[in-house]
Amino acid sequence: MSKTGTTRVTMKPGDTLPRGDTDWARLDAMTDEEIVAAALSDPDAQPLTPEQLSRMRRVSRVKVLRQRLGMTQMQFADAFHLPITTLRDWEQHRSTPDAPARALLLAIERDPEVMRRLLAEAVA
Missing domain, CATH: 1.10.260.40 (lambda repressor-like DNA-binding domains)
Known part of the structure; x- marks a missing residue:
């Protein structure tokens, strides 16, 4: 992990996707409302405020x-x-x-x- 607490993965053509702990079957079974509620319950993954979004720049x-x-x-x-x-x-x-x-x-x-x-x- 980097100093900022964010891990960045750079993929090259032909690389396999990194494996994660995501339970895709569980996610597929959830409603949109349940997904939003689960995301909001994670203190490390709160949505960005409009002010934070306005300061972000797209990567070229x-x-x-x-x-x-x-x-x-x-x-x-x-x-x-x-x-x-x-x-x-x-x-x-x-x-x-x-x-x-x-x-x-x-x-x-x-x-x-x-x-x-x-x-x-x-x-x-």
């Missing part, structure tokens, strides 16, 4: 993709021939990818190894 899809591939910003930028400053701007919400960049990111998301190989061949 580019950052999620890069982390899912297990790459640093520099590795990702080098592998896919992106300027490191552009990648950082996308991840920090200072700018957003334009249409061609979104198409490239989607192709990387679907098959990163093929895209890495194609981009390497195009530069060579």
Whole structure:
């Protein structure tokens, strides 16, 4: 567990999902009201207030993709021939990818190894 009390799991393509203690059959048998009551009874899992929600920021899809591939910003930028400053701007919400960049990111998301190989061949 981290210092914040939150455990983060990063999944890579092909990894099996971590096993937990959730009794899915019991959960499926509960009504929506019972599920809400059970969730509210857990002092460690209280719902966020509107003020807390308003302070939260979404994680950039580019950052999620890069982390899912297990790459640093520099590795990702080098592998896919992106300027490191552009990648950082996308991840920090200072700018957003334009249409061609979104198409490239989607192709990387679907098959990163093929895209890495194609981009390497195009530069060579």
